[in-house]
Amino acid sequence: MLFLKKDEYVIPQQLVKGEAGEFVRITDMTNPKALPVDPTFPFNQNLQLFLSGRKLLLDEIPFSLEEIHNHYLHGYVDYRQGVIFDGKRLYCCRCGNKDAVFFASFHCARCKKKCWYCRKCIMMGRVSQCTPLIIWTGPTPHFSFQKSLKWQGTLSPSQKDASIKIKEAVRERKELLVWAVCGAGKTEMLFEGIEEAIQSGKRTAIATPRTDVVLELTPRFQQVFPDIPIASLYGGSEDRHRYSPLVIATTHQLLRFHEAFDCLIIDEVDAFPYSADEMLQTAAELARKKNGSLIFLTATPKEVWQAECYRGKRNCVILPARFHRYPLPIPSFGWCGNWREKVKKGQIPLKILQWVKSRLVSGKQALIFFPHIELMEQALPYFQKMDGRIEAVHSEDPNRKEKVQAMRTGDIPILLTTTILERGVTFPNIDVAVVGAEDDTFTESALVQIAGRVGRSPQFPTGDITFFHYGITRAMIRSRNQLLRMNRQARMKGLIDS
Amino acid sequence: MQLFKTDLCLLCSSPIAPTINWESLLFGPNQKPICEKCYAQFSPIREPACKICNRSLDKLNPKFYQDGVCNDCIKWQQSSKWKNVLEKNTSLFEYNDFMAEVIARFKYRGDYAMAKIFSQQLKQLLQNIDYDLLVPIPLSEERLYERGFNQADSLALEAGAEPINLLRRIHSEKQSKKSRNERIHLPQVFQLSQAAPPFQNKHILLIDDVYTTGSTLRQAAVILLQAGAKTVQSLTLARG
Ligand SMILES: [Zn+2]
Ligand SMILES: [Zn+2]
Ligand SMILES: [Zn+2]
Ligand SMILES: [Zn+2]
Numbered sequence: 186m187l188f189l190k191k192d193e194y195v196i197p198q199q200l201v202k203g204e205a206g207e208f209v210r211i212t213d214m215t216n217p218k219a220l221p222v223d224p225t226f227p228f229n230q231n232l233q234l235f236l237s238g239r240k241l242l243l244d245e246i247p248f249s250l251e252e253i254h255n256h257y258l259h260g261y262v263d264y265r266q267g268v269i270f271d272g273k274r275l276y277c278c279r280c281g282n283k284d285a286v287f288f289a290s291f292h293c294a295r296c297k298k299k300c301w302y303c304r305k306c307i308m309m310g311r312v313s314q315c316t317p318l319i320i321w322t323g324p325t326p327h328f329s330f331q332k333s334l335k336w337q338g339t340l341s342p343s344q345k346d347a348s349i350k351i352k353e354a355v356r357e358r359k360e361l362l363v364w365a366v367c368g369a370g371k372t373e374m375l376f377e378g379i380e381e382a383i384q385s386g387k388r389t390a391i392a393t394p395r396t397d398v399v400l401e402l403t404p405r406f407q408q409v410f411p412d413i414p415i416a417s418l419y420g421g422s423e424d425r426h427r428y429s430p431l432v433i434a435t436t437h438q439l440l441r442f443h444e445a446f447d448c449l450i451i452d453e454v455d456a457f458p459y460s461a462d463e464m465l466q467t468a469a470e471l472a473r474k475k476n477g478s479l480i481f482l483t484a485t486p487k488e489v490w491q492a493e494c495y496r497g498k499r500n501c502v503i504l505p506a507r508f509h510r511y512p513l514p515i516p517s518f519g520w521c522g523n524w525r526e527k528v529k530k531g532q533i534p535l536k537i538l539q540w541v542k543s544r545l546v547s548g549k550q551a552l553i554f555f556p557h558i559e560l561m562e563q564a565l566p567y568f569q570k571m572d573g574r575i576e577a578v579h580s581e582d583p584n585r586k587e588k589v590q591a592m593r594t595g596d597i598p599i600l601l602t603t604t605i606l607e608r609g610v611t612f613p614n615i616d617v618a619v620v621g622a623e624d625d626t627f628t629e630s631a632l633v634q635i636a637g638r639v640g641r642s643p644q645f646p647t648g649d650i651t652f653f654h655y656g657i658t659r660a661m662i663r664s665r666n667q668l669l670r671m672n673r674q675a676r677m678k679g680l681i682d683s
Numbered sequence: 684m685q686l687f688k689t690d691l692c693l694l695c696s697s698p699i700a701p702t703i704n705w706e707s708l709l710f711g712p713n714q715k716p717i718c719e720k721c722y723a724q725f726s727p728i729r730e731p732a733c734k735i736c737n738r739s740l741d742k743l744n745p746k747f748y749q750d751g752v753c754n755d756c757i758k759w760q761q762s763s764k765w766k767n768v769l770e771k772n773t774s775l776f777e778y779n780d781f782m783a784e785v786i787a788r789f790k791y792r793g794d795y796a797m798a799k800i801f802s803q804q805l806k807q808l809l810q811n812i813d814y815d816l817l818v819p820i821p822l823s824e825e826r827l828y829e830r831g832f833n834q835a836d837s838l839a840l841e842a843g844a845e846p847i848n849l850l851r852r853i854h855s856e857k858q859s860k861k862s863r864n865e866r867i868h869l870p871q872v873f874q875l876s877q878a879a880p881p882f883q884n885k886h887i888l889l890i891d892d893v894y895t896t897g898s899t900l901r902q903a904a905v906i907l908l909q910a911g912a913k914t915v916q917s918l919t920l921a922r923g
Contacts, residue, residue, distance in 0.1 A: 286691055291795035291837065294827045304796060311793035311831070 212314035222260035234428035236321040238445025261323035267312035277303035281467030334380040350502040351378035365504035367637025387447035390432040442472035485630035505671040506680035511646035521653040556624035577601035614645035622652035632664035692718035724781040774922035798841040805842035814888035883911040895923035
């Protein structure tokens with residue numbers, strides 16, 4: 186859209202009635218200062234609840250442009266640039282993209298000019314040079330909920346430690362890394378911190394890379410915070426139109442927020458796409474208030490962060506033990522020669538064959554991880570010769586949910602998988618093998634996550650993890666050492682019984 | 684040494700290795716807009732295809748076509764109003780799930796760059812079709828403002844052609860779930876654009892993103908024929 190430029194303010198072209206003047210795109214103006222807030226203005230509370238802390242396209246706001254503009258004139262709303270182009274470099278103000286590869290231009294029917302837009306965040310609606318981003322600049326809504334946590338459970342001693350550190354980070358607006366092994370029970374240790382945040386009127390968000398996790402966490406939190414309106418946001422979700430003290434969202438959805446959160450909790454900070462994607466780091470940065478606290482949760486922090494934790498350079502709390510007080514199962518390494526060549530010739534290395542057979546005989550279920558879909562699918566028929574019920578699953582598999590379910594009910598004895606089952610999904614009593622553990626796909630963090638699938642339930646706290654390889658990598662050694670170190674620490678602190 | 688910068692696939696953002704051969708050394712790298720993995724998910728129209736609407740016949744039950752013409756087209760040909768209105772349609776790909784996603788990203792998300800995926804192939808097709816004027820199916824003004832561009836126009840422009848607007852939409856785009864019969868008797872959707880240059884006795888090629896039922900294209904064709912066009916054909920990215 187275009188704006189008519191006045192000395193002190195702008196008017197959207199659609200609302201201009203007969204006044205002459207220069208119509209310009211928001212990208213071509215220097216941002217005029219937001220107008221001063223008029224405290225006597227009877228602002229629309231619904232608009233406030235909807236827009237506060239957001240950064241939205243006009244199409245995303247279910248209020249008339251007249252009403253939005255009226256709030257702008259009284260200092261409650263501001264129009265901000267969407268895409269900036271200084272003649273050399275492009276910058277997307279929504280997602281922070283500045284990589285020329287992810288911009289394209291077209292002759293725009295709205296501004297009648299060559300108009301650059303951001304392709305990086307196109308899935309959230311197009312932001313181009315003539316697209317303003319609309320933000321709320323009036324007072325933020327107040328809320329306060331006393332004693333909102335209704336939870337009967339108890340925390341383990343290490344969860345208690347973490348919970349105290351989290352509360353402190355919320356209170357003192359600090360950054361904190363919570364390094365918790367797979368199975369430590371990280372959801373519970375957030376409860377008290379979030380209660381404290383909400384009690385003191387601090388808006389909080391939990392962001393996670395995967396929609397599955399949003400869907401899983403929302404009812405869990407709603408159950409323990411029954412009186413708190415929780416917004417659950419992911420691609421295609423409904424409740425976008427609520428102001429909520431607690432937001433549970435995919436990291437992508439943070440792009441629609443602007444200096445909104447006093448406390449931002451980022452789950453699985455090591456996982457795709459957050460660490461892989463600069464865009465989502467920017468999103469997290471922009472969605473948080475300047476002095477807001479930032480809490481990272483992970484089972485496998487990146488190497489730099491690990492070093493910082495051990496040297497005391499990073500505020501962190503480590504949970505080295507699972508809630509069931511058994512040690513983490515440690516992977517063993519098994520050399521299996523040039524397995525790729527073998528698979529291509531229609532063979533499976535003997536060691537792997539034996540490993541599979543002994544599982545089939547004892548009836549223990551297993552996951553076998555492959556680095557690539559193609560090799561896995563080539564190998565599948567040879568596995569099926571041992572047992573026709575063996576299946577394979579990957580990210581683009583339309584029957585993915587059904588296969589995971591069949592694994593749960595025991596109808597599949599052994600499931601071949603790519604790294605999609607590396608996190609999140611848990612089966613109570615399984616062994617795990619990695620075929621081609623030397624592959625680049627299997628980073629230190631991926632291998633720790635894979636090992637974390639084993640021994641999760643208190644009834645079956647142990648299990649076998651074998652990394653079949655054609656050459657040991659640094660990632661394999663580091664992942665094993667990481668798990669050994671955690672067990673040592675847990676023993677020292679008396680957090681495991683054996 | 685890296686001779687040429689690596690491009691990223693417009694669809695999946697994975698790097699595409701540039702093909703280097705004598706041609707690329709002379710004329711610069713031949714840049715592929717998408718990777719092979721993505722490209723393999725499109726399904727090109729294969730012969731035998733309906734002589735009129737270009738729909739693939741190989742997967743169709745033989746009782747749904749006769750002498751190389753599909754039953755839908757036979758019905759169009761039986762109507763006195765629509766007989767021979769659209770001489771022929773040519774499409775590049777079948778409208779499979781993958782194409783549906785790409786078109787949705789192009790039209791509804793507004794990712795204009797999608798038009799560049801098809802520019803080379805459309806260019807080649809255009810060279811093989813005998814026509815005088817290339818006419819995009821227009822959008823209504825509201826819809827054009829909403830989307831920021833007309834997908835048919837963009838496909839033509841990115842293929843290096845010069846589309847000419849002869850038509851204007853007087854009806855909204857919403858082709859609601861009407862029966863085929865109702866669609867055949869639809870009121871006027873298009874009228875001639877005031878700024879249309881004369882096109883008497885010209886061979887016209889309409890361009891659009893998808894041929895679904897063929898009724899939109901025929902609505903456009905009939906107006907052009909009434910105003911003196913000699914023949915009207917159509918070209919679409921996908922055949923639904
Ligand atoms: Zn962007
Ligand atoms: Zn524009
Ligand atoms: Zn691709
Ligand atoms: Zn046909």
